Amino acid sequence: MFKYTVYRLSSILYRMYCMFYIIMGVSGTGKSTIGKLLSDRTGWAFYDADDFHSPDNIAKMNHGIPLTDSDRTPWLTELHQLIINSLNRNHHGILACSALKSQYRQILRQNNSQVVFVYLRGSYDCIQSRIQQRTGHFMNSGLLQSQFDILEEPQDALIMDVSLTPEKIVQEILNQINY
Numbered sequence: 001m002f003k004y005t006v007y008r009l010s011s012i013l014y015r016m017y018c019m020f021y022i023i024m025g026v027s028g029t030g031k032s033t034i035g036k037l038l039s040d041r042t043g044w045a046f047y048d049a050d051d052f053h054s055p056d057n058i059a060k061m062n063h064g065i066p067l068t069d070s071d072r073t074p075w076l077t078e079l080h081q082l083i084i085n086s087l088n089r090n091h092h093g094i095l096a097c098s099a100l101k102s103q104y105r106q107i108l109r110q111n112n113s114q115v116v117f118v119y120l121r122g123s124y125d126c127i128q129s130r131i132q133q134r135t136g137h138f139m140n141s142g143l144l145q146s147q148f149d150i151l152e153e154p155q156d157a158l159i160m161d162v163s164l165t166p167e168k169i170v171q172e173i174l175n176q177i178n179y
Helices: 002-016 031-042 055-062 069-088 102-109 124-133 141-150 166-176
Strands: 020-024 045-048 093-096 115-121 157-161
Touching: 020 031, 020 069, 020 102, 031 045, 031 093, 031 115, 031 166, 055 069, 069 093, 069 102, 102 115, 124 141, 157 166
Parallel strands: 020 093, 020 115, 045 093, 115 157
Antiparallel strands: none
């Protein structure tokens, strides 16, 4: 009886504190790398927002055309639904998503305290050099300035310095969330 009670209580607490972490920042900050490493360390599901872009959005970005708010709205709405579905199933989750503007983060979070943003912050020069070394990604390196132009740094996020190694960033995230 005691083992069952402890198991049941831990199961209830796990569900009560189920969280969804959004790793955000401009292209080239390492959102996917950090998200995958965090997923490996925790066992939580990882999703990359890039996988949810429409073919039209991908074509625009491939041609160096910045996305508009109207391009992003259906994409962000779909990502919000992913977050809600995960939390409703009592699953922790991790999403790599640029979430550059406050209004985008509001669409994703919808005032849900179970959604936490982790902002990967770095200088333009540091991130530009990373993008130039990257291959096989649809994000055109010429769009980086447009992302910095619209970036509204979050006031309510864990902030990580991208000059740290990915392993150190993940360890710092885990320390900050008391994992």
